[in-house]
Amino acid sequence: MYGMINRAVQGLVLDRHGEETWARIRTMAKVEETEFLSMEQYPDETTYRLVAASSEVLGVPAEEILEAFGEYWIEYTAEAGYGEIMLAAGRTLPEFLANLDQLHTRIRFGMPHLRPPSFSVSEAEDGTLTLRYVSERRGLAPLVVGLVKGLARRFGERVDIDRIAERSDERPYDEFRIVRHAPAEST
Numbered sequence: 001m002y003g004m005i006n007r008a009v010q011g012l013v014l015d016r017h018g019e020e021t022w023a024r025i026r027t028m029a030k031v032e033e034t035e036f037l038s039m040e041q042y043p044d045e046t047t048y049r050l051v052a053a054s055s056e057v058l059g060v061p062a063e064e065i066l067e068a069f070g071e072y073w074i075e076y077t078a079e080a081g082y083g084e085i086m087l088a089a090g091r092t093l094p095e096f097l098a099n100l101d102q103l104h105t106r107i108r109f110g111m112p113h114l115r116p117p118s119f120s121v122s123e124a125e126d127g128t129l130t131l132r133y134v135s136e137r138r139g140l141a142p143l144v145v146g147l148v149k150g151l152a153r154r155f156g157e158r159v160d161i162d163r164i165a166e167r168s169d170e171r172p173y174d175e176f177r178i179v180r181h182a183p184a185e186s187t
């Protein structure tokens with residue numbers, strides 16, 4: 001994956017836990033780089049190792065690390081030069097989710113080797129959303145949960161999100177149900 005992902009993992013750990021914790025995670029993950037270059041490609045394995053080592057060092061399940069990273073990513077990208085692309089992707093949660101593939105297609109202009117996931121969304125009459133996620137990678141569904149929560153926050157909404165179908169040999173996708181709640185009254 002492009003180094004931007006690992007850079008953001010590093011940013012999250014540094015923000016919340018500091019240099020010393022990051023150094024321990026880096027050592028445990030056997031990662032030699034002290035910095036990642038956003039536009040350079042690194043083996044997916046590097047990212048998976050960083051997540052596993054973060055889980056070990058911080059004592060929380062890898063799923064929680066991925067979810068926290070997903071939420072962080074929404075703010076990170078908006079501030080890391082992708083604010084315009086984020087704005088263009090939509091002004092509401094359903095609109096944004098429907099445009100995710102287009103968003104990654106735009107990112108591919110700058111990152112020609114991007115291997116992005118693919119999403120499709122449908123909206124029921126009661127406003128519940130069903131999000132389908134297809135990826136060539138394994139184990140990243142908790143990341144999607146965090147990403148959707150981060151997007152909901154971006155739009156001032158709160159959501160409950162559950163995985164309703166898990167990818168398997170017969171089913172090439174994960175599926176999530178997203179229940180939207182009215183934004184909190186501002187005081």
Ligand code: HEM
Nearest residue numbers: 001002077082085086107114115116117135136137140147
């Ligand atoms: C402007 C904002 C964004 C940028 C710059 C960006 C960029 C990237 C990059 C560089 C990767 C790694 C893939 C690779 O290197 O081959 C990636 C993967 C991914 N992106 Fe985005 N992305 C953005 C927004 C989003 C949003 C809003 C979502 C919400 C669902 C999302 C979902 C994912 C997922 C789930 C992956 C993991 C790869 C996989 O499932 O195979 N991205 N993205």
